Amino acid sequence: MAPGPVPAARSLEVLLERRARRLHLLVLGAVLGICVGYAAFALVHLIPPQPYGLGGDYRVFYAAARTVAQHHDPYRMAVLAPAEQRALHYPSRLIQPPLDRFANPPLAALLLVPLAALPFWWSYVLFTAIGLAAFAVALAVLARDLGWRRWWVCLWAAVLAWVGLLGFTAGQFDALLTATVLGAMVLSWHGRPGSAGLLLGLLWLKPDLVWPVPIVLFLALLPERRAAVRMAAGCALSVGGLLALQLTLTPGLLPQWWAALGTFARTVGHVQPDLAGLPEMLRVLPVGWGLGTGLTSPGTLLLVATGLLAMTVFAAWLRRGEDWAQVTRVGRIAWGVTLPLGLWLLVTPYSHPNDDLLLLPLLLLTIGRDARRVHGTGLVGSVVALLVLAGFWPLRVFPLALLPVAVVMAAALLWVRRTDPRLTGFGTGIVILAAVTLPGVAPLHALPVGLTPMAALALVIEAGRTVWMEVGGAGTGPAYVTRQLAEPGRVGAGG
DSSP states (O other): OOOOOOOHHHHHHHHHHHHHHHHHHHHHHHHHHHHHHHHHHHHHHHOSOOTTSTTHHHHHHHHHHHHHHTTOOTTOHHHHHHHHHHHOOOOTTSOOOOOOOOOSOHHHHHHHHHHHTSOHHHHHHHHHHHHHHHHHHHHHHHHHHTTOSOHHHHHHHHHHSHHHHHHHHHTOSHHHHHHHHHHHHHHHHTTOHHHHHHHGGGGGGSHHHHTHHHHHHHHHHTTSHHHHHHHHHHHHHHHHHHHHHHHHHSTTHHHHHHHHHHHHHHHHHHHOOSOOSHHHHHHHSTTSOOOOOSTTOHHHHHHHHHHHHHHHHHHHHHHHOGGGGGSOHHHHHHHHHHHHHHHHHHHOTTOOGGGGGGGHHHHHHHHOGGGTTSOHHHHHHHHHHHHHHHHHTTSOOSOGGGHHHHHHHHHHHHHHTTTOGGGTHHHHHHHHHHHHHSOSSGGGOSSSSOOHHHHHHHHHHHHHHHHHHHHSOSSSOSOSBOSOOSBTTBOOBOO
């Protein structure tokens, strides 16, 4: 008996799957190739060391660690500036830049005291190697649990892309912070919430940037009340122990750190280039808004309030929504941590492009297992959309006054066609292209302005649409992970 006609929807699904198989390797290969090309270009310009180049940020941390080891105050520029010069003095033909302040808590300096006993470059290499190793292990485990077969592509792309490479070459804490977040998520869905809480104590390296993580992880675990309580207890124990260590070894430095953090937050929009939050994008838009990026700027306060409200609404949906009852522990934790963190990084006025490495797990969820959501008509549309947007600004090919009209028309079209599977790759394509092609440091901008905030905005919007489509029942079925852990380290993944 001849088989009946194949439903049109099923035929389209099969066609898209066949296209995806060919395009996935092409997209992933192109992403990795672009990252390698940009990395080679950047390293040529970062070597030999120069201000704000190779080891530039680590110079501040190294000097602060040596200052703390000598029982001095690293938050006084009169003390820190000479220590920075002794740590790494650039060639005399270069003008020494205004030396950076140390705005991290005393814990960051305390943990680096053993490394600060080494010569600067040995210390920098060892610090970077530790961060890379922790990041690689955490990413490999998380990607495997989410069903990625080609997790190594994610690793190399993350390390060599602008947001990753910038932090690694500068000597920042982003790799350790991201590894901490990834590790806490993995430990939580493998039934070790207490260990996850203990691990989250390391977020005290930069608490102003990642403070939402323990809160949102607690909310994601709350349906399993004992697990949530164990995570909270572990986190409280870890943070309390680190605070006691700081108070014992560096008595009196916490008030100085708080004052330094406040000064940094108020002035960050005036002295720090290439910020990654949305306030920076609004400030430089050529429409005369004049929004400042300092912490007390009205525009910044409005954006932060909006972001916190969006995080609260998502947390309420996660806690009370019946849609989440069918979502596995892995899916709940993955989305419950990464989307609120993405919202916070989007609206915070003092995140830098390298800090957006923390958005990597949200990117993995959004593009789907092995980037299966980046394909077809949607990917082509994302390329066209980016070119049109660049034509409005900053290239000024089209009148800027028409930009709001174009955005509204595009948003209306996408809303009408929101369940069309042929547009699956649109938002994810924008995210991929923006993340890997927009330079994160001013001397290397491909366009006259850094567009890191636009990449973050595209990711958060597409992530929100994706989680609604998956969990809210708008048309694409179950959440990213489709069944419970069958055995340690193995997770079935859909998407």
